[in-house]
Amino acid sequence: MEAVAAKDVGEVFLEHVYAIPDGEKINECIQCGTCSASCPMSDAMDYSPRQIIAELRAGMLDDVFKSNTVWLCSSCYSCAVRCPAGIPFTDVMYELKRLGTQYGRYPKRTPNAVMVKAFTESVDRHGRTHEPELVQKYYLRTNPFKFLSQVAFGLRLLARGRMALLAHNIKGVGNLRKMMAAIEENGAK
Amino acid sequence: MTDSNDRVYTYYPGCSQMVTNKAYNISTQNVARTLGLEMVELDDWNCCGATAFMAVDKKRAFVLSARNLALAEQTGREEVVTACNGCYLTLNKVNRHLAEQAELAAQVQKALAAGGMTYKGGVRVRHLLDIVVNDVGEKRVRQHVRRPLAGLKVACYYGCQITRPFGEIDDEEYPEMMDVLSGWLGAEAVAFPLKTKCCGGLMMTTQPEMGRKLTGAILRSAKQGEADGIITCCPLCQMNLEAYQDQVGAAIGYDCHIPVLYFTQLMGYAFGLEGSELALRDSLTPVEATLMEKVESR
Numbered sequence: 001m002e003a004v005a006a007k008d009v010g011e012v013f014l015e016h017v018y019a020i021p022d023g024e025k026i027n028e029c030i031q032c033g034t035c036s037a038s039c040p041m042s043d044a045m046d047y048s049p050r051q052i053i054a055e056l057r058a059g060m061l062d063d064v065f066k067s068n069t070v071w072l073c074s075s076c077y078s079c080a081v082r083c084p085a086g087i088p089f090t091d092v093m094y095e096l097k098r099l100g101t102q103y104g105r106y107p108k109r110t111p112n113a114v115m116v117k118a119f120t121e122s123v124d125r126h127g128r129t130h131e132p133e134l135v136q137k138y139y140l141r142t143n144p145f146k147f148l149s150q151v152a153f154g155l156r157l158l159a160r161g162r163m164a165l166l167a168h169n170i171k172g173v174g175n176l177r178k179m180m181a182a183i184e185e186n187g188a189k
Numbered sequence: 190m191t192d193s194n195d196r197v198y199t200y201y202p203g204c205s206q207m208v209t210n211k212a213y214n215i216s217t218q219n220v221a222r223t224l225g226l227e228m229v230e231l232d233d234w235n236c237c238g239a240t241a242f243m244a245v246d247k248k249r250a251f252v253l254s255a256r257n258l259a260l261a262e263q264t265g266r267e268e269v270v271t272a273c274n275g276c277y278l279t280l281n282k283v284n285r286h287l288a289e290q291a292e293l294a295a296q297v298q299k300a301l302a303a304g305g306m307t308y309k310g311g312v313r314v315r316h317l318l319d320i321v322v323n324d325v326g327e328k329r330v331r332q333h334v335r336r337p338l339a340g341l342k343v344a345c346y347y348g349c350q351i352t353r354p355f356g357e358i359d360d361e362e363y364p365e366m367m368d369v370l371s372g373w374l375g376a377e378a379v380a381f382p383l384k385t386k387c388c389g390g391l392m393m394t395t396q397p398e399m400g401r402k403l404t405g406a407i408l409r410s411a412k413q414g415e416a417d418g419i420i421t422c423c424p425l426c427q428m429n430l431e432a433y434q435d436q437v438g439a440a441i442g443y444d445c446h447i448p449v450l451y452f453t454q455l456m457g458y459a460f461g462l463e464g465s466e467l468a469l470r471d472s473l474t475p476v477e478a479t480l481m482e483k484v485e486s487r
Contacts, residue, residue: 021289040387044399072396075240076387077353081361090354097244111395112244119241123253127235129204138394153432157209160471164208171233175304176256182303183248186296 010061013099020091028085029053035079035089045069049079049089052096065105070096071112114141124180127170132163196324198315199266200228201257201280203273203424204236210424212468216453217272217317219466223333223457224325231260231269237279240390251293252300254283259301259308272317272453274423278350281314285355316351318422318452319358322366330373335461337375341483343455344381344411344419345371348388348426361385367420367452374459379414383407388429398440404429405441417483418448418476420455427451431473448474458484 017023029050036048046067047055055064064070073093080090097113100106106113118137122129132154139147157163170176206214221228234257236242242250257280261269271277287294288310301307321330345367352361359366362385368378388407393400408430411419421427431449438445450472457467458480464470469477 019290019293021286040389040403041392041396041399044396072392072399074349074387074390074392076349076390077361078349078387080354081356088354094243094247098247101245112391115391115395116241116244119239120245120249123236123238123242128207129236129239131205131209135394156432156473160473162209162211162471168207170235172235172256172304175306176235176253179252179256179300179304179306180249183252183296183300186248186299 009099009103009105010059013056013061013095016095016099017092020088020095022086022088023091025085025087026053026056026092029057029087030085032084034082034084035087038078038082039073040076040078041072041074045072049093052092053087053089062105064096065100065103066107068107068110070100071106071110073097109142111138111142114138122167124177125169125173126167127173127176128168130164130167132165133167197227197229197266198320199261199264199269200230201234201237201261201269201271201276202230203271203276205424205428206273210427212471213272213424213427213451213453216451216457216467219462220321220453220457220460223460223462224321224329226320226325228270229264229266231257231264234260237276239275239279243279248293248296248300250279251283251287251297254280255287255297255301255308256304256306258284258312258314259306261312262308263306267311268313268315270315270317270320272422272424272451274316274348274350275425277314277316278353278355281355281357284310284312284314316358316422318351318366318370321456322370323358327369327373330370330456333460334374336459336484338371338455338459338484339375341376341480342379342415342417343371343376344414344416345378345384345452346381346388346407346411346419346421346426346430347385348421348423349385349390351422352385367422370452371420371455374456376455376459379411379416381411381414381416383410388426390425390429393429393433397436400429401433401437401440404433405437405443405445408434408437408445408447409441409443412443412445412447416447418450418474418479420450420452422452434474446474448472448476448479450474450476 238253
């Protein structure tokens with residue numbers, strides 16, 4: 001990971017948020033807390049969505065990265081549709097996830113971060129997700145013992161023909177990889 | 190029994206419908222056939238990226254959806270249809286954002302070109318529920334009902350991403366399309382306050398305590414509304430609601446057992462299709478037994 005000072009990440013963050021449609025509305029937050037009250041995950045979060053915006057304003061981006069909040073967003077968009085200032089907050093959370101991933105600034109073995117990484121690996125490899133591979137990778141990287149507890153569930157699915165033992169590769173997987181390589185050349189994510 | 194209709198749609202099943210939730214794909218295809226909708230599967234489609242890819246790399250996530258949109262455009266048909274909420278929002282959002290973010294769109298075009306493809310922006314992304322309710326409509330749906338679902342009470346669970354954030358096809362917080370459709374089939378849609386409250390999505394695996402709490406609240410709400418079953422329009426919601434009812438019930442101290450089926454299975458049953466045409470036995474909940482008990486005994 002390249003070493004980046006906190007300030008630089010902050011600048012990158014704002015630049016990226018402003019690039020999102022309606023992203024500049026983040027400046028119009030009135031700290032009303034509608035987002036926090038609407039968020040289904042907020043009672044498990046270190047900081048609620050409203051507090052995240054307050055922290056961002058105070059330049060405490062590192063605190064935000066270290067909290068569990070960002071990776072608990074389930075993308076339900078309740079905050080976004082209810083925000084009286086029209087802030088696309090779910091997209092702000094995505095941006096924080098991406099920056100955290102890019103700069104390695106989230107707590108190690110954060111379950112959702114591990115999960116999405118495994119997901120992208122599966123898609124990069126096959127062009128589609130292969131769920132058994134995804135679940136296996138996820139548990140091996142987080143808690144291998146818990147994998148055993150999933151075996152019974154796997155068998156229930158298998159009995160109904162709901163688990164593929166082999167992955168399906170799309171025909172155009174080589175072409176897709178070329179496209180992915182081409183977009184990587186453009187630098188910043 | 191099939192209808193005739195000029196409409197031909199490009200169909201994007203999505204990864205989960207291939208195996209884990211194949212009952213949704215099977216019931217979708219058979220219901221569409223009955224309604225005279227021609228669904229041509231998009232050739233060699235790739236994963237939309239879902240919520241996961243967007244959390245890692247925005248540009249690569251855009252390329253994934255853009256390849257699907259480009260393939261859809263090549264068919265010459267204007268509309269691509271999916272029955273998965275996640276695929277619907279991901280493809281739709283990328284489609285909209287490509288139109289609004291010129292710099293990103295140019296980079297995505299270059300990437301597509303590296304694979305010999307191009308996307309002009311002429312595809313419209315639609316959810317199957319929208320097609321059934323708004324394109325096919327009440328009159329034609331009712332014409333196909335062979336087994337009216339009188340006496341059956343359903344709780345319609347929409348999940349998040351069919352209406353949020355854009356609210357293009359129904360209200361973001363209190364949609365009614367599935368409720369209305371259930372009525373056309375003869376069933377009664379019960380009051381269901383948590384119809385768009387998040388089930389937690391991937392949290393059932395990654396944050397099981399929260400997953401159980403969220404799913405539990407939804408299942409309890411449906412049962413308190415005295416529903417005989419829940420119908421869904423999203424494969425991940427379906428899995429979360431049907432697969433963990435024992436653990437969820439234990440976690441919240443409430444009996445959470447209730448059949449969960451896809452709205453396409455409910456439609457097909459009302460249309461008189463066979464259980465195998467709707468893959469009713471794929472279910473982890475007693476869907477077929479409940480339908481037979483509540484509908485056929487009347």
